[in-house]
Amino acid sequence: MVYAKFELGRSFLVRAEHDSDLVQFVTELAEKEEITVATFTAIGALKRAKLEFYDQEKHEYHEITLDSPQEIASCVGNISVKEGKPFVHAHAVLADKNGNTKAGHLLEGIIFAAEVHLRELKGAKLERKYDKVTGLALWETE
Amino acid sequence: MVYAKFELGRSFLVRAEHDSDLVQFVTELAEKEEITVATFTAIGALKRAKLEFYDQEKHEYHEITLDSPQEIASCVGNISVKEGKPFVHAHAVLADKNGNTKAGHLLEGIIFAAEVHLRELKGAKLERKYDKVTGLALWETE
Amino acid sequence: MVYAKFELGRSFLVRAEHDSDLVQFVTELAEKEEITVATFTAIGALKRAKLEFYDQEKHEYHEITLDSPQEIASCVGNISVKEGKPFVHAHAVLADKNGNTKAGHLLEGIIFAAEVHLRELKGAKLERKYDKVTGLALWETE
Numbered sequence: 001m002v003y004a005k006f007e008l009g010r011s012f013l014v015r016a017e018h019d020s021d022l023v024q025f026v027t028e029l030a031e032k033e034e035i036t037v038a039t040f041t042a043i044g045a046l047k048r049a050k051l052e053f054y055d056q057e058k059h060e061y062h063e064i065t066l067d068s069p070q071e072i073a074s075c076v077g078n079i080s081v082k083e084g085k086p087f088v089h090a091h092a093v094l095a096d097k098n099g100n101t102k103a104g105h106l107l108e109g110i111i112f113a114a115e116v117h118l119r120e121l122k123g124a125k126l127e128r129k130y131d132k133v134t135g136l137a138l139w140e141t142e
Numbered sequence: 143m144v145y146a147k148f149e150l151g152r153s154f155l156v157r158a159e160h161d162s163d164l165v166q167f168v169t170e171l172a173e174k175e176e177i178t179v180a181t182f183t184a185i186g187a188l189k190r191a192k193l194e195f196y197d198q199e200k201h202e203y204h205e206i207t208l209d210s211p212q213e214i215a216s217c218v219g220n221i222s223v224k225e226g227k228p229f230v231h232a233h234a235v236l237a238d239k240n241g242n243t244k245a246g247h248l249l250e251g252i253i254f255a256a257e258v259h260l261r262e263l264k265g266a267k268l269e270r271k272y273d274k275v276t277g278l279a280l281w282e283t284e
Numbered sequence: 285m286v287y288a289k290f291e292l293g294r295s296f297l298v299r300a301e302h303d304s305d306l307v308q309f310v311t312e313l314a315e316k317e318e319i320t321v322a323t324f325t326a327i328g329a330l331k332r333a334k335l336e337f338y339d340q341e342k343h344e345y346h347e348i349t350l351d352s353p354q355e356i357a358s359c360v361g362n363i364s365v366k367e368g369k370p371f372v373h374a375h376a377v378l379a380d381k382n383g384n385t386k387a388g389h390l391l392e393g394i395i396f397a398a399e400v401h402l403r404e405l406k407g408a409k410l411e412r413k414y415d416k417v418t419g420l421a422l423w424e425t426e
Contacts, residue, residue, distance in 0.1 A: 001313070003298035008403075011263055013179070013220070014145035015281040029143070037297070039325070039401045041181065041218050043233040045196055053381045054329055056353045056396050064383040069198045073235045073245030074216045074358045074377065076325050078297070078399060089399070091327040093216065093235050093357045093377050093385065097195045099206040099244035101235065102383035103357030112198050113276045115220060115231070117181045119150075121295055134397045139299040153405055155321070155362070156287035157423040171285070183323065183360050185375040187338055211340045215377045215387030216358045235358065235377050239337045241348040241386035243377065254340050255418045257362060257373070259323045261292075 004141045006037065009120030016044065016114035022075070023088050023106060026116065030079050030086035037121040040090075042075035044114030049094055051104035059135030066102060070094035072114060075106065079118075082128040082137055146283045148179065151262030158186065158256035164217070165230050165248060168258065172221050172228035179263040182232075184217035186256030191236055193246035201277030208244060212236035214256060215243065221260075224270040224279055288425045290321065293404030300328070300398035306359070307372050307390060310400065314363050314370035321405040324374075326359035328398030333378055335388035343419030350386055354378035356398060359390065363402075366412040366421055 012033070016025050026040060051064040077090030093103040128137035154175070158167050168182060193206040219232030235245040270279035296317070300309050310324060335348040361374030377387040412421035 001298070001301060001316075003296050003313070006295040006297065008150055008292055008295055011148040011150055012145050013148065013181075013222075013263065013266075013268055013281065014143070017143060018275055029145070032143075039297075041183070041325070043218050043220070043231070045198065047198065051379075051383050053355055053379065053383065054396075055381070056329065056331065062381060071195055071233065071246045073233050074218050076218075076327050076358050076360075078327070078401065080297075089327070091355065091357050093243075093245055093379075095193075095195065095235075095245035097197070097204055099193050099195065099246050101243045101245045101377075101385045103377055103379035103385045104355045104383050112196075113273075113278055113280060115281065117220065121297065124297075126297055131397075133302055136397055138397060139297065139399065150292055153290040153292055154287050155290065155323075155364075155405065155408075155410055155423065156285070159285060160417055171287070183325070185360050185362070185373070187340065189340065213337055213375065213388045215375050216360050218360075235385075235387055237335075237337065237377075237387035239339070239346060241335050241337065241388050243385045243387045254338075255415075255420055255422060257423065259362065 002139055004124035004126050006121035006123045009122040012118040014116040016111045016116055020111055022109040022111055026088045035120050036081050036086055037126050038079040038118055040077050040116055040118040042072055042114050042116040044072045045112040046070045046109040047112050049109040050107040052107050053104050080126040080128055144281055146266035146268050148263035148265045151264040154260040156258040158253045158258055162253055164251040164253055164256055169230045177262050178223050178228055179268050180221040180260055182219050182258055182260040184214055184256050184258040186214045187254040188212045188251040189254050191251040192249040194249050195246050222268040222270055286423055288408035288410050290405035290407045293406040296402040298400040300395050300400055304395055306393040306395055310372045319404050320365050320370055321410050322363040322402050324361050324400055324402040326356055326398050326400040328356045329396040330354045330393040331396050333393040334391040336391050337388050364410040364412055
């Protein structure tokens with residue numbers, strides 16, 4: 001069981017920038033505020049998005065492109081360190097004008113309007129390292 | 143980048159009231175406990191619900207009515223101040239008896255049973271003001 | 285209105301164990317760390333899963349079996365005490381290779397890879413007791 005204990009640090013409520021990419025936006029906030037470990041949730045709406053599904057056999061991502069406006073019905077993510085820099089990992093459930101959903105790993109989401117609650121976690125190191133079994137970069141602790 | 147920093151205040155675990163509306167219920171809890179900024183998550187089940195999709199071109203909401211029982215597969219929301227009062231903004235993913243989903247902005251959800259974790263945030267003001275670009279009431283800080 | 289106030293305790297970021305069951309895994313972590321009240325979120329991927337829908341008329345669960353790999357697009361859950369032991373209640377939104385979703389009460393989810401943020405809550409007792417109106421074990425406070 002790989003896990004690390006933290007104290008909760010600062011909490012940020014953020015109005016994400018219209019026309020920016022949600023993943024990139026959270027990454028830049030982490031860099032600016034020197035946050036290395038955190039979790040976040042977001043709600044709002046996207047102009048368009050790219051989701052991904054990870055093929056557990058072939059160890060490769062399969063892209064799902066959504067070219068129409070979507071509600072961010074849910075977005076849950078975390079920040080940890082990968083190759084020395086803050087790395088954002090987020091999953092999202094998106095909904096179209098009829099309430100129908102597509103969901104998965106959030107690769108890119110161009111913001112119409114979005115509200116993010118970012119919670120900094122302090123006290124331990126958490127770094128992503130290559131994991132042979134899954135082919136993913138997963139958490140290791142020291 | 144519009145954002146505010148907070149310390150986490152009180153945390154509330156709440157069993158929401160059977161037959162009440164989830165959005166109204168959280169609003170009343172905020173008023174009763176004098177909470178002006180918070181985020182929350184909820185899981186449970188609804189008897190029926192109304193979701194909304196925001197038309198990014200026309201700047202108007204489109205309603206999606208669900209008249210059958212639904213699991214609250216996810217509900218993520220926040221509380222901030224709008225026109226001097228606590229205002230609840232929530233998005234939800236709902237699932238029917240076959241696990242099929244509808245999702246969007248939660249306008250109304252009549253509770254069968256629901257469990258809410260509300261996290262108070264202290265230290266900054268956060269108020270919704272009309273935003274011309276999106277037509278929405280978005281966060282401004284002082 | 286049944287609710288309890290808490291202070292936030294320890295926070296855990298956990299890499300859940302490949303091939304274990306997510307619900308069982310969180311239960312074991314709670315037992316190991318002596319956590320009786322908490323909430324959590326998780327993202328990642330499952331090899332297969334069982335979801336449930338609660339029939340609000342008949343007061344019985346209806347099972348939805350997913351035998352293919354799924355992204356955990358969202359998982360929101362809590363821990364409280366039931367019959368003297370930590371009890372995990374979780375809902376999930378799962379997405380297949382095309383981004384199509386199934387969602388509901390998470391009965392079982394065999395982990396490919398999953399990242400859990402568990403937040404301990406301290407200061408009050410929260411116990412599940414049988415509720416006649418819904419047929420469910422819901423929160424009671426002292």
